[in-house]
Amino acid sequence: MPTLQEKIQMFYTMYLIRRFEETAEELYMEGKIWGTFHLYIGEEAVAVGGCSALHPDDYITSTHRGHGHCIAKGADVKRMMAELMGKKTGYCLGLGGSMHIADVEKGNLGATGIVGSAIPIAVGAALGCKLMQTKKVVLCFFGDGAVNTGAFHEAVNLAAVFKLPVVFLCENNLYAMSFPTRKAFAIRDIAERALGYGIPGLAVDGMDVLAVHEAVFQAAERARSGGGPTLIEAKTYRFKGHSKSDKNVYRTKEEIKQWMERCPIKRMESLLLEEGVAASVLEELKHKVEDEIQDAVRFGLESEELTLEEARRLVYAE
């Protein structure tokens, strides 16, 4: 079980993710961030529960909805904000943007714009870890939509038969863009898929950071000791639309409201207060987050852009 200090850290990281994204959305409205992005708001418990259960040098693979994974794996919000602004100081030098954010030094092998495409890569990373006997584990994030790609099937089966050190963490937010899981699956829980691959599968409350943490911790230790992969389904919800162009016509206001009442951050805050943490301690953390975010925005705005000549040199390794 995590210590009280670790739980406070989980609250802090979830809050940092939330404020990072709310701020990014404001900047988008002001035209300081362009293109599109996919907000993770509401799903913070999955990234934080999952990444907090890993060793610092373990790996993750991320998704198009990847800001939360990146921050939870220890990224600097300054360099993330700079990336969203397309600046040279960003994690990908402004070449990747929101959908391709990666922090390889911290073990984040990157976000992807192709649904399901990171699952085989996670399996490959786990294969590398096994061959090099590093005892490292790969935590593979993906959504419910990715489960119906061919890549999922091929990769999970390979990981199962090779007994690779990978944890498959499905963020089931109930919609693949607009397509509801009740229409996309003929099974009740996505975790049931595990049966077909001969690996353990379990569903957890994805709005409960401690539940996710515990499930991933057990699965990661199993993987680390040679026990092979596990499929974990975290049942969660995105409070915002799929992307910036989503008009939310496929779900009801009532449904969104019901899920918002289960906000994972408020839940953790209540728990910490119940466990005797002073309200002033949490308020102080929130202020610290605001300062970090403001610093990040300033850093991004003041940063320079890559030139075309510099970009050309990045296509091939020299």
Added chain:
Amino acid sequence: MPNKTITYAEAIREALREEMRRDPTVFLIGEDIGLYGGAFGVTQGLIEEFGAERVIDTPISEAAIAGAAIGAALVGMRPVAEIMFFDFMTLCADQVVNQAAKIRFMFGGKARVPMVLRSPIGSGTGAAGHHSGSLESWFTHVPGLKVVAPATAYDAKGLLKSAIRDDNPVIFVEHKLLYRTKGDVPEEDYQVPIGKGEVKREGKDITLVTYSIMVSRSLEAAKILSQQGIEAEVLDLRSLRPLDEETIIRSVKKTNRALVVYEPSKFGAFGAEVAALITEKAFDYLDAPVVRLGGEEMPPPYNPNLEKKLVPQVEDIVRAAREMVS
């Protein structure tokens, strides 16, 4: 009959709607094409008219979408599948390249695959590396496929009707930046034949051979060139495979210069095929080497200024044409 002014997206939607009304074997399949109306809004309102049986939303399973379209076509339907971004065509490449394209031939002409795969190419939306690709050239290399890439609302509607009525698999290349552009289309039913290019602007000094988004940019460039005393002819290929060789050669014989303008990375793209064709068939008429003006040799960058430099802009076309004529 009077004309009406509609957007490129509306033109595609009208073609889908009219063909679905005309022929009960036509149906749509793809991701988020029902209630959501498609990622770019192209199929808005169609599920309300035709129901979920004919406007079929699927899970995120591109190989299954393409395969399902092929299978349905084999047994007598005329499916129109939507692949949300052209980058995702890679995920159904086996079905398209190894199956759809070859089935008729491999089966000795005993089967046919009358299907359309619609998908948008193009950068310029800030969507970075996985949602900005222009991979249409790859498919032009495959015998058995037809590939069309309309640049106007009129051509989009007319070509889509032809594609749906065609008995071969047709890759219908749309462009994200064209969806909201407007153009005139007739009220009555019409088709634009596959395999026919069109001179969109007459000129005598140079031919700008192009397609898709680069047609409007070439037309703008031609206006600027005209002010500088250079009359550029703008030839919109419309169909990449089969290619309208006759119209290309006729134009080059008239202007004696050809600049091939396209969005994909310059190296190995379809424009190189056009350049080779001109050199083979009109060499004696050329006053200058054929020049290709294509995109940068790099994946689409996120940064908006770099993204703009990725592909030819109006000023790049003007500059390249001037260098060839002066």
